[in-house]
Structure formats: structure tokens, C-alpha cells
Amino acid sequence: MNLSLLNVIIPAIALICYLFLMLVFFYSKKNKIRKLYSVYLVFMSIWSLGSLFMRLNVSPGALFWNRVLCTGIIAIPILFYHFSLLYTESTKGYGLLKLGYLLSIVLFALNIQGYIVKTAYIWDKRLVYEMGAASPFLALWGVAYMFLAIFNIVYQIKIKKIFIDKVKFILFGMIFSLLGTLLNFQSNIGQYPVDIAVNTVNAILIAYSIYRYRFLGTRLIIRKTIQTLSSVIIQTALYFVIFYLIDKIIKDSYFYVAMISALIMSVINAVIAHYFREIIRYMIDSLFYKDRIDQRKALREFSENINSNLEIKDITSHLIKVIHDTIQSENIYIYLNLEDGENFTLVRHLEYLESFKEISMNKNNPIAKWFEYNNLLTIEEINDNSYFKGLWSMEKNMLNTMGADVLVPIKLRDSLIGIIIITEKVDGTKYQKDDMDILLTIANGTAAVIENARNYSKAKVQAITDGLTELYNHRHFYECLEDVIFNNRYEKFSVVMLDVDYFKFYNDLYGHSAGDKALKKIADILKLNIGSKGILARYGGEEFSLILPNLSAKETYEIIDKVRLDIQSSFNKTNEVNAFLTISAGISNYPENTTNKEILLEEADKAMYYAKRNGRNRCIIYDEKIEDRDVKKDGEDILFSSVYALAAAIDAKDHYTFGHSENVSKYGVMLGKAVGFNDEQLDIMRNAGLLHDVGKIGVPESILTKPGKLTAEEYETMKKHVELSVDIFKHIPNLIKVIPAVICHHERYDGKGYPRGIKGINIPIEGRCLTIVDSFDAMISRRPYKKPLSLEQATNELRANKGTQFDPMLTDIFIEVIEKNKSIFLKDVIIQ
Structure with missing residues (x-):
């Protein structure tokens, strides 16, 4: 192909490309941005047309068509800058826009007067031209406004107001066009249609952005546009071919040639053009569409498929299929509120766009609010209606990126349970009233089914979930373990049993509500560490169980020991008395230890109890050496004896209270027996009485x-002796039992005591008993600031403070104990 022919073909191809894009926008819905971009495409077409006619040297000459071409060059920068402001919804830059339009009018005038291009003509099939005095100004002006437009779009991408996928090819195309335009100012390069070749690339990039990323939300009317453009090209070609043949065959008078040519051309063109039009339609339909399914049949099948279905996944799949088949929507997104929460989340879509990121819609979103009183919503209403100004720009851009056209609510008894987002139709035509009616019928028919499925899903989850910790429950853990072993899902895995140390005493100390919170906290730590890497369950009470796939016993130990340390750290991050909560864990591995389910659980359980008997707060891997026996803890016994020595040291240190601890212990046991305490409770009273003031070592x-x-x-310093006592006990497992009584021996029945201000029966009974006997011994004891009370005076004080400082029932019982053992108490008063 020679160079002169190429110089003509390139502008012709560019012109065809831009005519195609103009048709796409012509058949699309109009809004402010699309209208402006259509004007931009018109001037790109003028640019290409001017280049083509200039190189063909069509009358009135190359100079005229060069100035037509320059009209496009002048208009493009300011139009693209204007587009960038509208597209990014910028509030700044309109001053420069007005100045730009004013300068473009000046440039149009200079172009007409010949100040941009002086001369232009075709010589030896080549374009020859000379630039005028105003051409540098045009170059500078064009570069400035193109740069401003590109900078504005890039900045909006950077702050994530718009998505790069939608505009990246548009930006590349404009940068190419800018470079091609600047090459025109070099006449040795501009004699060739380099700028038009680059503009052709720009047109292709625009078309790709429309097709791939729904640029400007444009309806890509492939069928209608290609059909129209193809018909024009074929008919034009037919005219040329037929006229050429007639001219060769008939060479008589011009009149007969004209008449016969017109007649023959009209008949042949009508037949052949219609034939080719049908072929084109058939080819386009075969390429882009599947056969339409009868709407009634599709709706009947949909109803049959969902009526007996309780799986959300299946229902939404059928829902998308019936919409696609009956309405021929290109893409469908289903948003549902599955858990009666605050958000509607995406559960299913027909086609996933690369640039689309899943977003959720809040119940207070303007779109959700709109559906309280309306049944349909279009993207035009979202973009233009002031009601949706509260919608985030990111959400608007996302809807446009998705290609959203119509939004349909799924409502049940006026309650919004879901939203269907539907994009354009496959053939690009508008949705008609019949289409809208079908959409509403489908949505209304689906609402009750989805609600039933939601309830069924909740019931299934509740059946296998522990209500407190939201972990799996005991029964489901067994089912999972059976499934893992029976179906041989993993070559190896570990079973872990966890038990919370001293949880009973934690409950006694803080109450069951605090105990529940502690279990939730431990469950959260387990979720954080294990997550989706294993199966977590609350086995029962304060026990948890785990299945960790594809791990050896040693690998499991590393994970569980980290969990243990995290729990210890979490409950020890302050100096409060709750610091004694820890966990003990046992690990058994499949197939290292056994392949039997029951034995696997039994071995993990044995390893856990071995850990508890060996001091707690540790992990143990099961092996055959573990024996079911008690373990003597000599070091712990030494510490236990040391604490009793500390109690004696306190009495010796404070000679005014010498013997106080022994008396409180003795009275506590006497009261406990009268109340009906068991042996374990009596041991607590005995030890708590002896040790309740041990914290005074730190005063x-x-x-x-x-x-x-x-x-x-x-006094505030003195009050801290309670917490100091507990700080000592919490490190000695055998003394953990006395903590509830000791921590509460200065609490009051009316809630005005310390350190926690709890009242009534919320105070452990051992603590209420200790309060009475401790106060009584203080009354009959000599102090540097008071004389001791007599037995009768002390008894009267107990009666006077019933229901305020002391438990009324326990006070009456203790007074009876005093009356029955008066000789013992009188002896103690005399000694004091």
C-alpha cells in the first residue's frame, strides 16, 4: 500500500470510529455529562473529517479543510477540561473554565483569519502547510488545559473519589492525542496523519472503556449501533460498485445512464441491503445473545424451584437466573440483611466486575429509606434527585461502576429484607413498564421464601452454636470430629481440651454474670488465635474443645501455649484480684496417639487434668507416662506454711491485735457450723480467719x-491490705479458695463497704460470716484509740447494725452462738 493511500485510509478509519462512538452515545440515555462528552466526540469527528477531506483535496481546498480540522483541535482541550470537572464533581476550577471558553472563541476567530495556519495545499500527493503567528499560543493553551484536566482526574483517583479502572484508558487516550497534536506543529511530521492515527487509538480506548468498565454508565447498544453503521457502509459500497458496473456496461447518453442507473441501483440496493441487514442482525444475535426463554415458563420454573427450598444460596441463584432469563438483564446483584443487623450485604451476583469491590448498604442509607415508601428506583433518580445528596460519592461511583440501572426492593410486610440491583438489558434497550411489573412480581414472590430461609438458617446456626460464646456447641463438636475421622479429611490433626482454672471461685467471687463475661473473653481470645484455622467449641461449663487440622502434637503445643499466655496476660494486665484466671490444656494427636474418636478425646482430657494437678496454667501433650494420680507439690506446701508464718508475724507486729486472727478463725468456724457449712466451707472459714489480715504486711x-x-x-492506705492479701493468695493454688471470703470481709450488707461496694446476697456467704466475726472480735479487743466493749455491748452493736453492716439472718445465728457459748466468749473478753 502506497503512502498517499495510507494518508487517506487512516483519517477515514478514525472518522468511522468516532461516528460509531457518537451513535453509541446517541442511543444512550442522556444526562449532563454524557451530553458534554457527546459534544467532545462531535469535535473529534470534525477533526477526523477535516483531515480526510484535506488530504483528498476536496473543494474548496486543503486550506479550508485544514481550518475545519483546527476547529476540532481548538475545542478538544477545553471540552475535556470541562468534562473532568463534571465527572469528578469538582467545585473548583470553573473560573479557569470560563477563561478557557473565552480564549477558545479568540482562537476560533484567529483560525478563521489565518493566524494559526497561513497556508495549506497538496503538492505531489503530500500535504504542505505553514504555521501562523498564533500557533504557539494554541499549543501552549491546549497543553495547559489538557494538563489541568488530567491532573484533576488523577487527583480525584488519588483521594479515592473515583475509581482508576473507569478512566485509566480514557486518560491514556487523551495523553496520546495531546502528543499527536503537538507533532502537527512540526510540518515535516504533520504532513503525515500522525495525529489522526493517535486519535484512532484514542477512539479504540474509549470504546474499550465503555464495553469493559461501563464508562459514564453508557448503554453499549451493540446491536443497534453496529446494525445501523453496517447498513450505512454496505449501502454506500453497493452504490459505488453498482454505479461503476453500469458505467462500464452502458456508455450511451448521460440521461439514459442516469435513469437506468438510478432504477437498477434502487432495486438491487433494496434487495441486497435488506438481505445483508438480516445477515448482520443474525450474526450479532448469535454473537451477543442466547435464545430468549418464554417468560411464563421461566416464572413457573422459578416458583417451583424456590417454594420448597430453604437454602439462601439456591434461592438467590434461581432469583438471578429468572431475572436474567425474563428481563434479559446483563448483570444482577442481590443484597440481603441475613442477620437482622444494620447492613445489607452482597450475597450473590451474576458477573463480577474486576474493578468492583464488595460494599454493604446501611439500613439508614438514603436508598434503603427510599424503599420505605417506594417500590422502584433508577440510577437517574439517584444521580439527579436531591434526596440522594446524603449518599456518599464513593457509593454513587460504585453503583455506576456496577452499571446499576434499576434497584428493586425485596419487602415483606413493609419491612425491607433485601435489594436487587439490576444493570442494563443485554440488548441495551430501555426497561419498559412490563419489565418493571415482572421485576416487582418476582421480588414480591421471593420475599416470603427468603424470610423462611433466613429463619431456617438462623435455626440451623443456633442448633450448633453455644449461645454464650458463639462457638460451636458440644454436640456439633462431636459431629465435626466424627466427620473428620470417618471421611479421612486430614492426614493428621490434634484434639485439644481446655479448662478454665479456678472458675468456680471466680464465680463465687464476682457472680455468674462476671463468670459469663470471662468465658466470652476467653472465647474471643481463642477466635483471635485460631480463627478459621480450626474448629472451636464450648465443650461444657468452663471447658473448651478444639480440632486443629494438619498439625503435629508439637506444632499444636506452640499454638495452644500462646493462647494460654494470651489468656494469662489478658487477666493479669491489672493488679486486680481477677488475675488468678488461667487455663489448663491437654493435647492428643491423630494418628500419633490414636485413630479412635473416643480414645482421642479421653487422652486429651487426661492430659488436661494432669496439667491441672501439676499446678495448672500449662499445656500437656498426652503420652503413656501420664497416670491418673494426685501429684505432691512440695514447693506449694512450703509456700502455704510460709503464709501462716506471715499471719503470725502480723499479729506479732501489731501487739494490739495479738491473737486477733486466731479468734476470727475460731469464731468463723463456730458460726459456720451453726449455719450448716460442709467440711470444705469450714476449712475456708478456718483459713480465711487466720489469713484475712495477711496483707497488712505491706502497710x-x-x-x-x-x-x-x-x-x-x-485510712485509704490501710484499706489496701485486702487487695494485698489476695495478691499473695492468688499465686498459691491451695489458697485460692479463701479469696472470696477474704476480699469481702470489709464489705457491708447495705453495699457501703470496700473494696467493691457489693451488697446483700451478692457477697459470698463466707465473706458475710467473716465480716460479722471480724467486727465482733474488733469490738471486744483493746485498741490504742478505744476501750474494749463488754460482751453485752458487743452483742447490742451487732443487733444495731443488722441489715446495714451485717447480714440479719447470720447476725441472729451468731448471737445465738454467743449465748450458747457465753463462757468461751467471756473468757476471750477478759483476756483482751
């Missing part, structure tokens, strides 16, 4: 032995 002696009344600050 300065100046305060402990002060002869006068304590100041407010000194």
Missing part, C-alpha cells in the same frame, strides 16, 4: 500501730 508500721485515729489518706 507501713507507722499506720498499723498509730495510737490515734487514722487520717483519710492513712
